[in-house]
Amino acid sequence: MDKRTPAPQAEQPPHRLIVPGLVFIGMIVAIVSSLGAPLIPTIAETDHISLTDAQWSLTVTFLVSALATPVMGRLGDGPHRRRVIIGSLATVTVGAVLAALPLGFGFLLAGRGLQGVGLGLTPLGIAVVRDALPAERARPAAAILSVTTVAGVGLGYPLTGLVAQYGGLHAAFWFGAVMSALGLVVAVLVVPSPGPRPRRPVDSLGAVLLGLSLAGLLLGISEGESWGWTSPRLIGVLVAALVVLAGWVVLELRVAHPLVDLRLLRRPAVLTADVTALLAGVGMYLLISLVTRFVQTPRSSGYGLGASVAVAGLALLPFSAASVVSTRITRLLVRRVAPGVALAMGSVVVLFAMVMLTYARGAMWEILVLMALAGLGVGAIFAVMPGLVVGAVPPHETGSATSFNQVIRYVGYATGSTLSAVVLEAHTAPGHALPANSGYTVAGLIGCGMWLVTALASLVLPRLRRGAGAGPGAGSSKVVGGGATTRVDRAAEDLLEVEGVADVPEVGDTASAGRKD
Known part of the structure; x- marks a missing residue:
């Protein structure tokens, strides 16, 4: 059983609403980040650009997130965590306003990039509760914060879709600006200043x-x-x-x-988690981008469902709901199989969903079923990853390892978003606005191959350096693929027990200070 070592105390007693406040901030960040995928066809139509160019309104958010997350984590480990959180929310608010103003696609793209800074706030929020609250309160608070990340996206897609449908594209971004401003006010009120800490160079x-x-x-x-x-x-x-x-x-x-400690990739469990994060990120956003565009494609094209942007958002709701449910199932799964096997099983479930998108996408009920399947698989994958990393590295390296895993995931998201646009553009005839139906079939087959590779990587990578030393505190390379109960297996199980969710990144030494084997 893990024991917490005393974490540095905040200079002031925690606000009585610190947990609800941080949950509200996490929900807002998730909602604002969801302003991309369902709105892509609307952005293309409003700004008179191609769907491929409009796809950058989603891609740029994840690209900025991949850079902002490790920088914010490094800054947040020092004495400026409160300033980093408040400054990040201010940046997100400015980005939402910039995207909301009718100034053209260039300004919208810049605004979406600024909003990507917000995706680095979740690990900072978890670090805040771990420092400010006693262990018995910090653990459930971290669980709630992590669930908020998934639930917020599920709420954000249909909510912003409804606003865009009845108020227009820019109304959706004004809604995001108002919500971000509220989050900024909450952060000023509830986020405590950290105790004395050494400065962390960036x-x-x-x-x-x-x-x-x-x-x-x-x-x-x-x-x-x-x-x-x-x-x-x-x-x-x-x-x-x-x-x-x-x-x-x-x-x-x-x-x-x-910025990130690349030497940790020499450890098989860390390498497995990071490669899986990259491949799964590509496959996940390839699927989401294809579904949101297909659902909104007019039936007059000979395919598509002709749904509104609001319905496109609702089509993604089963994905988020199933991913939350999946974490509970995964808790039982990791007690019986090794983490690498659990990753492979989750990948196979999403592979089935991608097969459905490739060959059975003619009705809305099929879209809802395949998105629910995808949520089950992705939820299992992202639930296992944090424990896999934590169990493979010494406590003082936990923050660096989990931060890099988060960065890799965002790179995968951005790549999957871009790849979907590239494949569909390649199947769009000159002078036509919409791709041929075969473009979705080809993109689906690429997605199937991606998830098959993800499953194989989850099983093969842990065995490449079997028996190789990984340094103090690291798990053996054969613990991931084998069936024995080892440090990596226990870490995955314990993290699911304690935090019970998919996205639980930790930040620097602050987060890792709370773990001791």
């Missing part, structure tokens, strides 16, 4: 290099069809992005305080 150069490399790769993928897959411009962008990425890797391995 790897600014590493953040810049990571941003440039990811932006270059996503730009190359998204523009490949229009530029030509063998064009010198495309090849130049991709090569430059890969060179910058290689430079970032070298930098992270040499600096004293890296």
Whole structure:
């Protein structure tokens, strides 16, 4: 059984509404982040752009999140956590206002990028309750905060869809701006200042290099069809992005305080969790992007369901609801099988959902069923990941490892969002606004292949370095694929017992200080 070591105390007693306040903030962040997927066709129509370009309104949010999360985590570990939380919510509010103003797609895109900063707030909120509250209150509070992340998205899609349907596109973003402003007020009232802490240096150069490399790769993928897959411009962008990425890797391995600790990837369980996070992130947002576009496609095209943006949001509700239910089922599952097997089982469930999207998508009930299946599988995968990482690294490295897993996940989201647009654009005839129905079939087959690879990676990667030493505190490489009860297995089970949810990222040394084996 895990024991908590005394965490640094806040300088002031916690506000009596600290937990409801942080839950409200988490719900708002989830709702604001959900302003992307169902609104893509509406954005394309309003701003007179292609669906591929409109897809960037979702992709840019996750791209910024991938950069903001580790930076915010590093800053939040020092004496400025309260300022980071308040500043992040202020940034989200400004982004929502910028997106709401009728200034054109460029300003909307910039606003959506600023809103991506908010996705780094969940681990900071969990760190706040772990420091400010005693253990018996901190654990259930962390569970509630994590559930809020999933539930907020399920509420956000239909809610923002309704606002957009009856008030217009910009009304949806004004709604997000008002909600963000309310969250900012709540943060000022309930978030305590941390106690005395050493300052944590931020790897600014590493953040810049990571941003440039990811932006270059996503730009190359998204523009490949229009530029030509063998064009010198495309090849130049991709090569430059890969060179910058290689430079970032070298930098992270040499600096004293890296943005993310890449050395942790030498541990099989961590490598398994991160590769799975990347592949599952791609597969998940490939599915979500395809479903929201297909549901809104007019029936006059010869396919599609001709639904409104509000109905498209409601179509995603089974996904969020099932992902919450799945965490309860996974709690029982990890007691009987190894975490790697649980990851593979979740991937197979989503594979079935993707098969349905590929071959059985002609009715709304089929969409609802496949989204529920996808929620069960994705919920299981993201429920297992945190415990897999925590059980494989020493306590003082927990924050770095979970932070990187979060970054990888956001990169997967952005890639899946972009990939869906690229495939559909490739199946859109010149002069036509909508892709052929075969585009969804091809994209579905790609998604099936992605989830099959995810399942295989979950089973194979843990065995690649069987018996290799991973350093003090790390689990053996064979614990993930084997059936014995080991440190990794216990960590996955304990984390599900304590936090009971999918997304439970931890932040730096603050979060890891609360764990001791």
